[in-house]
Amino acid sequence: MLTIGPISMERPLLLAPMEDVTDPPFRRVCKRLGADIVYTEFISSEGLIRDARRSNQKLKLYDDERPVSIQIFGGNDEVMAEAAQIAEAAGPDFIDINCGCWVKNVVARNAGAALLRDLPAMERIARTVVDAVKLPVTLKTRLGWDRQSIRIVEVAQMLEQAGIQALAIHCRTRDQGHEGIASWEYIEQVKRVVNIPVILNGDVKTPEDVRRAFDTGADAVMIGRAAIGNPWLFGDAKRFLATGEGPQPRSLDERIGVALDHLNMSIDYKGDRYGIIEFRKYWGGYLHSLPLASAVRKELVVMNSLPEIEARVERYREEVEEFNRQREEWQRAQDAPEAQAA
Numbered sequence: 001m002l003t004i005g006p007i008s009m010e011r012p013l014l015l016a017p018m019e020d021v022t023d024p025p026f027r028r029v030c031k032r033l034g035a036d037i038v039y040t041e042f043i044s045s046e047g048l049i050r051d052a053r054r055s056n057q058k059l060k061l062y063d064d065e066r067p068v069s070i071q072i073f074g075g076n077d078e079v080m081a082e083a084a085q086i087a088e089a090a091g092p093d094f095i096d097i098n099c100g101c102w103v104k105n106v107v108a109r110n111a112g113a114a115l116l117r118d119l120p121a122m123e124r125i126a127r128t129v130v131d132a133v134k135l136p137v138t139l140k141t142r143l144g145w146d147r148q149s150i151r152i153v154e155v156a157q158m159l160e161q162a163g164i165q166a167l168a169i170h171c172r173t174r175d176q177g178h179e180g181i182a183s184w185e186y187i188e189q190v191k192r193v194v195n196i197p198v199i200l201n202g203d204v205k206t207p208e209d210v211r212r213a214f215d216t217g218a219d220a221v222m223i224g225r226a227a228i229g230n231p232w233l234f235g236d237a238k239r240f241l242a243t244g245e246g247p248q249p250r251s252l253d254e255r256i257g258v259a260l261d262h263l264n265m266s267i268d269y270k271g272d273r274y275g276i277i278e279f280r281k282y283w284g285g286y287l288h289s290l291p292l293a294s295a296v297r298k299e300l301v302v303m304n305s306l307p308e309i310e311a312r313v314e315r316y317r318e319e320v321e322e323f324n325r326q327r328e329e330w331q332r333a334q335d336a337p338e339a340q341a342a
């Protein structure tokens with residue numbers, strides 16, 4: 001059971017925070033397709049208190065994506081506390097602290113995963129942020145700085161004491177980046193020593209993975225990269241958990257319908273130019289494994305106007321219909337008795 005303040009959910013699926021990916025349009029798509037809780041991408045605490053325009057823009061939330069968490073990062077407890085108050089004013093359901101980001105310019109500021117090398121600083125930041133806001137505070141981290149220094153069990157106990165209300169664990173160390181296999185076995189060890197909910201993250205790609213992830217004893221499962229190409233994964237996994245049924249084949253109309261809704265939300269949020277440009281990275285996922293996809297994707301990712309994109313998508317629909325018609329004809333010819341006799 002995942003309980004964070006007033007939120008209480010049985011076996012929920014969470015969309016992981018992802019920089020340049022989990023913007024409001026993508027979060028809303030995942031929410032509609034079954035994600036239970038979504039997170040903003042991480043937001044710099046320093047950027048927020050300096051009122052940096054880009055950081056502040058990331059605070060925009062929509063009612064139809066709730067419950068939603070704002071994730072912040074930073075290496076200074078006072079700056080983090082002030083940033084948490086700014087984030088709280090934007091009205092999320094809870095605040096999440098990033099202690100897992102491995103990239104150089106974050107680690108160099110003693111933020112993100114760097115805090116795994118400096119547990120007193122991690123604890124100070126956790127306590128200071130918890131004290132600074134009324135909303136529940138959660139934290140996302142990794143197993144440890146490197147494979148020689150995995151201290152997640154101790155870290156979880158320390159964070160529970162500091163008032164953190166749920167802990168998401170990306171089951172890799174900082175030196176692994178996104179390489180290697182996530183080590184889910186640590187979840188069980190952490191669950192044994194803390195009472196706060198533990199959220200499993202790392203390498204959950206299929207409905208079967210989701211079931212195995214819950215089998216570790218995790219209270220919630222968080223999905224990142226696999227949702228980028230396949231936001232239907234949340235709904236598919238829920239159906240699988242409930243009934244054991246595998247994913248339904250997804251029709252072309254359904255895929256294109258969701259892609260165009262997503263694109264329209266992106267344009268609403270970012271305006272025509274950036275809404276279209278920043279959506280381009282999703283075309284590959286929406287068109288994945290469809291017939292004739294590669295050619296249409298190449299054209300769509302250089303288009304700059306919505307009517308042009310809609311017209312090309314409509315033409316693509318017709319091309320696929322024609323492709324399917326020809327394929328069926330060919331199949332019928334193969335099955336015909338004279339073809340079999342030949």
Ligand SMILES: Cc1cc2nc3c(=O)[nH]c(=O)nc-3n(C[C@H](O)[C@H](O)[C@H](O)COP(=O)(O)O)c2cc1C
Binds near residue numbers: 203
């Ligand atoms: C493009 C990208 C951006 C990410 N940005 C963030 C971030 O802003 N905050 C964070 O806590 N983790 C971030 N992560 C890590 C993911 O939340 C997640 O921990 C990681 O991808 C492992 O989960 P997965 O195997 O389901 O993708 C990012 C990962 C990717 C691929």
